[in-house]
Structures are given as C-alpha cells and as structure tokens.
Amino acid sequence: MRMGRPRSFCVDQAADRAMTVFWKKGYEGASLSDLTTAMGINAPSLYAAFGSKEGLFKAVLERYDARRSGFMEKVLSAPDALGVARNYLEGIAEFAADTNGGANPPGCLLVQSGSCSDAAIPEEVARHRAEKEQLLCRRFEQAQKDGDLSKNADPATLARYLSAMANGICVQAAAGATTAELLDIAHLALVSWPVNAKTAPKKKTRAAA
Amino acid sequence: MRMGRPRSFCVDQAADRAMTVFWKKGYEGASLSDLTTAMGINAPSLYAAFGSKEGLFKAVLERYDARRSGFMEKVLSAPDALGVARNYLEGIAEFAADTNGGANPPGCLLVQSGSCSDAAIPEEVARHRAEKEQLLCRRFEQAQKDGDLSKNADPATLARYLSAMANGICVQAAAGATTAELLDIAHLALVSWPVNAKTAPKKKTRAAA
DNA sequence: CTATTTCTGTATTGAACGATACAGATATAG
DNA sequence: CTATATCTGTATCGTTCAATACAGAAATAG
Numbered sequence: 001m002r003m004g005r006p007r008s009f010c011v012d013q014a015a016d017r018a019m020t021v022f023w024k025k026g027y028e029g030a031s032l033s034d035l036t037t038a039m040g041i042n043a044p045s046l047y048a049a050f051g052s053k054e055g056l057f058k059a060v061l062e063r064y065d066a067r068r069s070g071f072m073e074k075v076l077s078a079p080d081a082l083g084v085a086r087n088y089l090e091g092i093a094e095f096a097a098d099t100n101g102g103a104n105p106p107g108c109l110l111v112q113s114g115s116c117s118d119a120a121i122p123e124e125v126a127r128h129r130a131e132k133e134q135l136l137c138r139r140f141e142q143a144q145k146d147g148d149l150s151k152n153a154d155p156a157t158l159a160r161y162l163s164a165m166a167n168g169i170c171v172q173a174a175a176g177a178t179t180a181e182l183l184d185i186a187h188l189a190l191v192s193w194p195v196n197a198k199t200a201p202k203k204k205t206r207a208a209a
Numbered sequence: 210m211r212m213g214r215p216r217s218f219c220v221d222q223a224a225d226r227a228m229t230v231f232w233k234k235g236y237e238g239a240s241l242s243d244l245t246t247a248m249g250i251n252a253p254s255l256y257a258a259f260g261s262k263e264g265l266f267k268a269v270l271e272r273y274d275a276r277r278s279g280f281m282e283k284v285l286s287a288p289d290a291l292g293v294a295r296n297y298l299e300g301i302a303e304f305a306a307d308t309n310g311g312a313n314p315p316g317c318l319l320v321q322s323g324s325c326s327d328a329a330i331p332e333e334v335a336r337h338r339a340e341k342e343q344l345l346c347r348r349f350e351q352a353q354k355d356g357d358l359s360k361n362a363d364p365a366t367l368a369r370y371l372s373a374m375a376n377g378i379c380v381q382a383a384a385g386a387t388t389a390e391l392l393d394i395a396h397l398a399l400v401s402w403p404v405n406a407k408t409a410p411k412k413k414t415r416a417a418a
Numbered sequence: 419c420t421a422t423t424t425c426t427g428t429a430t431t432g433a434a435c436g437a438t439a440c441a442g443a444t445a446t447a448g
Numbered sequence: 449c450t451a452t453a454t455c456t457g458t459a460t461c462g463t464t465c466a467a468t469a470c471a472g473a474a475a476t477a478g
Binding site: 023024025026028029030031034105107111112113114115116117118122126129130154157158160161163164165166167168169171172174175176177181184185188189190191192 | 232233234235237238239240243314316320321322323324325326327331335338339363366367369370372373374375376377378380381383384385386390393394397398399400401
C-alpha cells in the first residue's frame with residue numbers, strides 16, 4: 001500500500017456518480033457543489049483525484065467509453081456489414097431510451113454539451129464520438145475485403161451516416177421519444193443500406209453474400 | 210411615439226447579436242457580460258427589453274424561427290413527399306455547414322443546449338424542433354391524400370426519421386464535417402424513402418426487433 | 419517511537435455570475 | 449413651462465462559481 005492516509009472512496013464509483021450529474025446538467029450546468037454532493041466527497045478530494053473539473057469530466061468520458069466498450073465489441077463482431085449496422089442502430093435506440101432506472105436521463109452523454117464557453121469540452125466530446133465512427137469505418141473496410149459489403153460503397157460515408165443517425169436518435173431520445181419510436185427510425189435508416197437498396201450509391205447491383 | 214425616453218437600439222438586431230453568442234457558447238456558457246458586449250447595450254437595457262436571460266433566449270429562438278421560416282416554406286412547397294424530404298435534408302446539410310461568414314458556428318442553434326442546469330431550456334429548444342417535425346408530418350399526411358406517398362408509410366415515423374437525420378447532420382456539422390460529407394449523408398438517408406425503396410415499412414404497428 | 423507522506427473536512431479565496439438601485443437623460447402630456 | 453414616463457450608463461447587489469489554504473487524521477518507513 002502507498003504511504004500516507006489511504007483514499008476513503010472509490011475513484012471509479014465517484015466518476016460514475018459524477019457521470020449522472022454531467023449527463024443531466026451538462027458540463028457547465030454541473031456545479032462543483034452538485035458534483036461533490038453526488039460523489040459523496042469534498043472538493044479537495046475531488047481535486048486531488050481528478051485535478052480539475054475538466055479533468056473529472058475527461059475521466060468520466062473515459063469511464064463512459066469503458067462502460068460501453070462491450071457494446072461496441074458486440075456490434076463489430078456481427079458476421080457482416082449489415083449486421084454491424086443493425087446491431088449498432090438498434091442498440092443505440094434501446095440504449096438511448098433507457099434511463100437505467102432513473103439513474104441517467106434519456107439520450108447519450110456524448111451528444112450533450114454541443115456548445116460551451118470552453119470550446120475544449122465540445123471538442124473532447126466530439127473526439128469520443130469520432131472514435132466510434134472510426135471503429136465502424138474500419139469494420140466496413142474489412143467487410144469490403146470479406147465481400148459482404150459492396151465495393152461501390154464508401155466505408156467512411158457509411159460510418160458517418162450511421163454515426164449521424166445514432167446522434168439524431170439520441171437527440172430524439174433526449175426529447176422524450178419512446179424505444180419503439182426510436183427503433184422505427186433505426187429500421188427506416190437501415191433500408192438504405194447498400195446491400196438492401198436497389199439504388200445503392202454509384203449504381204451497380206451486386207448479389208448478396 | 211410612446212412616452213419617455215426612446216430606446217436607443219434595435220431589439221431585433223440586438224437579438225440577432227445575442228443569437229451568435231448563444232450559438233457559440235450555449236445557454237449557460239453565454240454570460241450576461243458576453244451578451245451585453247455583443248449586443249452593444251448595458252445590462253439594464255437588456256433586462257428592460259427581454260426581462261431576463263431566459264427571456265432573451267426565448268426571444269432569440271423566436272427570431273431564429275423567423276429567420277428560417279422561409280426555408281421551411283420552400284421545403285413544404287415541394288410537389289411531392291420525396292421532394293419535401295430531399296429539400297429538407299439537402300437544405301439542412303448546406304445550412305449546417307454554413308458559418309455565415311464566421312458569424313455563427315457550424316451546426317444548428319436548436320440542437321445545442323441538450324442539457325442544462327435549468328431543464329426548461331432543453332425543453333424549450335426541443336419544443337422548437339418538434340414544431341418543424343410536426344410541419345413535416347402534416348405535409349406527409351397531405352401527401353398521402355394526394356397520392357404521392359405510399360399508404361403503407363407512417364407520416365409521423367417519416368417525419369421523426371427526417372428530424373432525427375437532420376439533427377444528426379447538425380451534430381456532425383458542429384464537429385467539423387464538410388458540406389460535401391453532409392450531403393452524402395443526406396442522400397444516403399433519402400434512399401430509404403418509401404417511394405424509392407422496395408422494402409418500405411409495411412406495418413404501422415410497432416414491432417420489436 | 420518519530421518522521422514523512424497523503425488524504426480528509428472546514429473554511430475561505432478572488433472572480434464571475436445574473437440581476438438591480440439609482441440618478442441623469444430624453445421623450446410625451448397637458 | 450412642469451409633471452410624468454421610459455430608457456441610459458454607472459456602480460453595485462448578494463450569490464454562486466471553481467479552486468485552495470490549512471490543520472488534523474491516518475497510513476507507511478525506518
């Protein structure tokens with residue numbers, strides 16, 4: 001054990017509790033008072049552990065990613081590109097409407113804080129979103145090699161499309177849409193998938209794998 | 210002219226200047242100091258004209274709607290449902306990436322401020338988004354009567370789909386996507402339009418995955 | 419044991435927040 | 449003209465903000 005008085009709280013648990021505050025109120029809306037109360041610690045402990053409010057927020061984003069890494073793995077492990085897309089959008093639709101028993105508001109933490117007096121915050125959040133978009137893009141590049149995605153399709157565009165759709169679903173969820181409504185949107189979005197649609201980007205029909 | 214000393218500034222112009230501040234920094238991030246500086250007036254004048262920071266924000270939202278009412282009219286006046294959808298998404302894609310010569314950031318004012326310590330703000334913004342969604346829904350109901358939209362399609366779902374897509378496009382724009390990228394997304398989203406797709410949604414009843 | 423290190427709670431910091439009191443300026447009403 | 453009403457700028461209100469100083473508590477190291 002390290003020298004000195006041991007920490008009396010769990011950093012991960014504290015970050016989890018801070019997450020719900022940021023989620024509900026946004027970065028600027030979450031005051032230090034809100035945060036320390038929810039985390040069950042005092043301000044000096046927060047600063048010792050996370051450095052600053054921004055440091056805490058970044059730690060929360062990392063924790064958010066860690067929580068949802070299992071979801072992305074499941075999405076990417078689908079047997080073909082369409083399966084990936086379906087897993088992704090359906091998963092987002094269900095997740096976005098899930099308030100986790102009231103622990104968090106509907107929507108997605110990474111789609112909040114779109115603007116902020118400190119521009120570093122929206123940029124940081126956007127970076128986390130872009131990470132997932134890139135995972136999708138890479139997966140679709142592989143799908144093209146595997147032959148389960150049309151050579152005419154552009155993996156980057158498809159990934160951007162899914163990402164945009166997912167973000168839009170989260171906005172709708174935050175405004176109170178039901179899971180069923182979100183799933184309807186997701187399914188409508190999947191109709192345009194190159195393998196399904198007759199009017200694929202750059203016209204050339206291709207047999208399904 | 211009214212009794213008393215006349216107002217020395219234009220309310221609409223002041224609201225326009227406040228709009229860019231809210232747009233860049235969000236509701237909470239925009240301080241009274243930021244706002245009065247941009248508006249070129251002092252705090253008492255702001256409070257006399259708008260009542261409060263929240264009152265100013267609501268006035269800005271109304272002004273935003275007024276500015277874009279011409280766009281919605283043009284969108285809704287398309288000859289058929291697909292034309293409406295295309296006008297809408299293409300217009301959003303172009304608008305979202307347009308910084309108006311640096312006057313405003315990319316994205317949409319109505320997609321910012323997703324969370325806030327005062328929940329009335331996200332609700333107000335969501336209400337303004339929902340207004341446009343309802344306009345689309347009504348237009349699609351009319352399109353069904355006119356026969357240029359499949360009877361199997363659900364106008365409300367289609368409107369929600371377009372709205373979600375538009376919001377997603379705005380999120381991508383705020384993160385720095387180019388007009389061309391946004392248009393690619395928009396066009397991909399239009400492929401799923403019932404009139405185009407062979408696999409149109411056949412049942413209005415909600416089905417689980 | 420003593421010395422050192424690190425965390426804890428209390429109490430507080432200066433700055434910035436949203437919002438006003440006030441007095442002077444400028445209009446109308448009679 | 450005087451009286452009244454409304455807007456203007458200055459100067460400031462009390463509150464809350466994010467962030468710390470400090471002293472005591474609780475661990476290790478020798």
